[in-house]
Amino acid sequence: RCAGGGGVAALPVFAFAGVRAVVEGYARYRGAVGAAGGYAAGGRMIRAIPGGEPFALPLETEAAVKLAGWWAAYGTDRPFVRFWRTEQGGMLAAMGDTFLAAVPPEDHEEAALFVHMQPEWRTLRSDPAFAAVLAAYGGVTTHTGQVMRLFAPATDEGAAAPAAREAYPLLQAVFGDTLPPFEDWYVDVSHRLRHGCCRMAGVYEADTLAAVAMTTAECDTAALIGGVATRPESRGRGYAHCTVMTLAAALQQQGKAVWLSPKNAHAAALYTRWGFVPAGEWATSIRKDDGC
Secondary structure, eight states: OOOOOOOGGGSOGGGGGGHHHHHHHHHHHHHHHHHTTTTTTTOOOOEEOOTTOOOOOOOOSHHHHHHHHHHHHHOSOOTTEEEEEOTTSOEEEEETTEEEEEOOGGGHHHHHHHHHTOTTOOEEEEOHHHHHHHHTTSSEEEEEEEEEEEOSOOOOOOOBOOOHHHHHHHHHHHHGGGSOOHHHHHHHHHHHHHTTSOOEEEEEETTEEEEEEEEEEEOSSEEEEEEEEEOGGGTTSSHHHHHHHHHHHHHHHTTOEEEEOOSSHHHHHHHHHTTEEEEEEEEEEEEOTTOO
């Protein structure tokens, strides 16, 4: 786990708006299970994870790595991030309107009901099997893609370590509206950078940052590389390879598994040439405006 610390000023302010709704949603879920005899009959039950409980989830999926990253960066005692355990050892978490789920198949139905009853959820990252169960409630759009891992040794390509403020304009130019507003993004990323739960690699042309990559989730044993971006006028020069492999080499030197989620088939083919291999699939569930 990353080192603790940081006061309210170091926390992502965007997440606080969802705290009350998530608490209310959990109360609704408990009430529904209780009314159905879940407590008395010993039925499946999802419980909030109390502070001080150790992280216990095999890092076998991209969502699990993301959950480990949230846990490492913020722990269980922050009011804006919530963690829950399923009956068979799976885990869910919420930060604002963003949810994560790494749940075994036997808990899919219960976990999907739990998410469905959260009034604030808007996006959820999981795997295609769980996403299909959640989508059965209706009002949900699902996107899927490949997950990859790097097992072969990476070579440090010597990329620099840019500042977060330098990286954001480049990331925004490439990813557009999918990137959070600067204030929200910066508070989260700067907190994780300070506590060893994020790192960046960049390539400069003169004094201009031409390419960047970063770890979007990182814990003691694994990391997810993302935010791979190159200025259009600087593409085709090997900069993305330089940034990704610099990160991968540093992570491997610390004994961390290297994960990556390509945004499309073209990117997946590129990463395959660099030594990454398929390691499952991710799924993003998006709740439609009319609810689900």
